[in-house]
Amino acid sequence: MTDPWTDRLSELVDGDLDAATAAAAEAHLTECAACAGIVADLRAVARRAQELRDREPVRDLWPGIAARVERHDAVTSLSRWKRLRKRRVVFSVPQLAAAGVALLAVSAGTVWLAIGGGGAPSPVPGTAPAVVVSAPPSLTLAGYEPAVRELELVLAEHRDRLDTATVRVIEASLATIDRAIAEAAAALEEDPANPYLTGHLATAMRRKLDVLQQAAALAATSS
Amino acid sequence: MLTTVMLVALAALPGAQQIDTILPAPSGTELRVNLMQGDVTVRGWDRREVRVQSAHGGLEVRATNGTIKVGTDILRGGGHVQSVTLSVPRDMAVELSGTTLSADLADLDGEVSVSTTHGGIRLAGGSAYIRLHSLQGDVHIRGARGRIDAETNQGDVSVSASSGPIRAHSLNGTVTLEHVVSDAVDAYSLNGDIVYEGSLEAGGTYSLSTHAGDVVVKVPVDAGVAISASTFGGAFETAFPVTLQKAESGGRTVTLSLGDGGARMELQSFGGTIRLERP
Numbered sequence: 001m002t003d004p005w006t007d008r009l010s011e012l013v014d015g016d017l018d019a020a021t022a023a024a025a026e027a028h029l030t031e032c033a034a035c036a037g038i039v040a041d042l043r044a045v046a047r048r049a050q051e052l053r054d055r056e057p058v059r060d061l062w063p064g065i066a067a068r069v070e071r072h073d074a075v076t077s078l079s080r081w082k083r084l085r086k087r088r089v090v091f092s093v094p095q096l097a098a099a100g101v102a103l104l105a106v107s108a109g110t111v112w113l114a115i116g117g118g119g120a121p122s123p124v125p126g127t128a129p130a131v132v133v134s135a136p137p138s139l140t141l142a143g144y145e146p147a148v149r150e151l152e153l154v155l156a157e158h159r160d161r162l163d164t165a166t167v168r169v170i171e172a173s174l175a176t177i178d179r180a181i182a183e184a185a186a187a188l189e190e191d192p193a194n195p196y197l198t199g200h201l202a203t204a205m206r207r208k209l210d211v212l213q214q215a216a217a218l219a220a221t222s223s
Numbered sequence: 224m225l226t227t228v229m230l231v232a233l234a235a236l237p238g239a240q241q242i243d244t245i246l247p248a249p250s251g252t253e254l255r256v257n258l259m260q261g262d263v264t265v266r267g268w269d270r271r272e273v274r275v276q277s278a279h280g281g282l283e284v285r286a287t288n289g290t291i292k293v294g295t296d297i298l299r300g301g302g303h304v305q306s307v308t309l310s311v312p313r314d315m316a317v318e319l320s321g322t323t324l325s326a327d328l329a330d331l332d333g334e335v336s337v338s339t340t341h342g343g344i345r346l347a348g349g350s351a352y353i354r355l356h357s358l359q360g361d362v363h364i365r366g367a368r369g370r371i372d373a374e375t376n377q378g379d380v381s382v383s384a385s386s387g388p389i390r391a392h393s394l395n396g397t398v399t400l401e402h403v404v405s406d407a408v409d410a411y412s413l414n415g416d417i418v419y420e421g422s423l424e425a426g427g428t429y430s431l432s433t434h435a436g437d438v439v440v441k442v443p444v445d446a447g448v449a450i451s452a453s454t455f456g457g458a459f460e461t462a463f464p465v466t467l468q469k470a471e472s473g474g475r476t477v478t479l480s481l482g483d484g485g486a487r488m489e490l491q492s493f494g495g496t497i498r499l500e501r502p
Contacts, residue, residue: 024288163322166340169359173376173394180413180434184493187455194472196453200493204434207394207413211376214358218340 005035006221013042038220041154151212158219170215177208240280246291248273253316254309256293260323261305267313267330267348274310281305316351325360343378361396379415397436406486412436416495420502423448425485432491440490441502447482452490452497461499 005028011017012025029036159167184201191197248254248271256263273291275284281303283296293307304323311317316334319326325342328335328349336354337344343360346353349367356362361378364371367385374380379396382389388407391398397415400408406427410417416436423429423446431438442448442463452459453476469478490497 166358169341169377176395176414180493183434184455187493191455191472191475194455194475196472196476196491197455200432200434200455200491203411203432204413211394214376218358 005032006038009035009038009221010042010217013039041220147209151209151216154216155212155219158216161219162215166218170211173211174208177204177211180204181208242275242277242280242282242284244284245272245274246284246286247271248291248312248315250312250314251289252286252312253290254293254311254318255290256307256309256317256319256321257295258293258305258307258319258321258324259295260303260321261307262325263319263321263327264306264308265317265319265326265328265331266308266310267315267332268310269313270310271312272310273312273315274308276308277305279303279305282307326355398433423486423488425483427486429486429488431489433495434493435495436492437495438490438492438497439500440488440498441500442481443502445482446486447484448486448488449478449480449484450488450490450499451476451478454492454495454497456494457492458496459498460496462501463499465499 005025008017008021008025012022015022017025029039162170181201181204184197184204188194188197188201250271252273254265254273275282275293281296282305283292283294285292285294293309295305311331313330313332315331316336317328317331318336319328320338321342322339323341324337324339326337326339326344326346328337328345329347331346331348332350334351334353335346335349336352337346338354338356339360340358341360342357343362344355344357345363346355346367347365349364349369351369352372353364353367353369354372355364355374356372357375357378359377360375362373362375362380364373364382365384367382367387369387371382371385371387371389371391373382373390374392375396376394377396378393379399380391380393381397381399381401382391382403383399383401384403386404389400389403389405390409391400392409392411393415394412395414396412397418398410398412399418400410401418401420403419403421404424405421406424408419408421408427408429408431410419410431412433414435415433416439417431417433418439418441419429419431420441423443425447429448431440437457453472455475459477465479465481467477467479470476471478
């Protein structure tokens with residue numbers, strides 16, 4: 001039977017639970033080895049994400065990224081994304097468009113939006129509701145591929161817990177995204193100065209991260 | 224607040240006994256439902272009680288620490304497909320989750336969260352934070368007033384006659400937003416079309432993006448909106464005259480302004496057509 005706490009464990013790790021719920025969750029961990037194991041895994045992943053995040057972002061990566069993506073057109077994934085997912089950056093569309101979105105460096109778990117060479121902009125207080133843009137992940141080659149591999153490992157390790165229908169959906173989703181990534185990468189090679197393509201490719205790659213994270217989480221929490 | 228733990232109305236025999244039980248639900252009580260497989264119908268009513276009905280049993284119903292939990296009782300016949308009907312106070316926060324779970328909810332004013340791996344989700348009404356996620360299944364929302372977050376991987380998303388900030392994402396399906404009033408819209412599909420017919424508020428931001436589908440926006444005659452439209456292998460079309468302000472990236476990104484340009488809209492389709500129409 002599915003444990004009702006499994007859906008809350010990532011919130012616990014992220015510190016998103018209120019004090020009472022967190023205390024209850026921690027109490028549950030003392031009684032439930034399965035949940036305790038999941039939390040241990042999530043915390044380990046978070047620690048590794050932190051390490052990756054501290055790496056210096058590499059600039060002007062797109063040619064390399066495009067080539068890399070093309071070479072590995074079945075590349076699965078990126079890293080475990082709990083944190084990345086949580087750290088969506090709120091920008092207004094005009095901010096993104098007007099700034100010409102020079103991209104970004106996302107190393108596993110962090111989204112940096114380098115606009116005009118400056119630092120990451122902050123959401124502007126009082127301007128809500130801005131569109132919550134799933135900030136295009138930037139990709140440092142140093143951070144992206146290890147993250148991909150790590151998520152793949154998590155998924156592979158627990159894949160047999162998923163039913164065949166779920167596996168089929170996930171594979172179909174990843175195949176769709178891979179095609180989009182390959183097309184966007186090829187387009188970017190043709191038109192490397194096009195900011196739309198840069199953002200589009202990054203968004204597709206981010207989407208893949210989301211699906212891999214989702215799949216890994218499903219696998220890890222399925223009994 | 225419920226401080227005692229109650230275990231009620233368990234089916235005594237595997238898969239045999241009908242459940243129909245009512246639990247008190249003081250203000251602040253939350254409902255959490257987790258089923259392995261089945262259909263869940265939730266309706267808001269004007270009583271401070273939760274009624275749980277199931278024809279087949281196999282359910283565990285608990286009330287503890289301000290939360291009413293309904294879940295599959297695998298030891299008592301819960302392995303089969305279940306059909307559960309819940310009547311809940313309108314303002315109750317409702318959270319549903321399951322592996323193969325279809326959900327139909329209506330008349331709710333509290334937070335609603337549904338997460339299913341396989342199954343569609345349908346919501347009518349709602350006036351708080353609404354989060355409906357399915358891996359494989361359609362997500363349909365109608366008549367909601369709140370912050371809407373709807374997502375599916377394999378399926379369509381539709382939001383109609385609703386208001387509030389909207390995030391509507393599908394990987395392989397169509398995203399349709401009709402008769403919506405919102406100043407913050409984020410609609411995304413990788414392989415499907417996006418259709419938007421709704422308000423364009425001054426200061427509002429609207430992001431509609433797809434990879435392989437079309438983007439269709441029905442622009443009111445009196446709309447004031449600044450539009451940026453980008454494509455790579457697709458096209459930009461408009462059913463009414465416009466004046467382009469700027470064309471960049473070899474004409475693959477164009478900008479234009481209608482009326483006072485108070486709303487901001489970003490339209491993207493990598494390989495499809497971006498089309499402006501009148502409602």
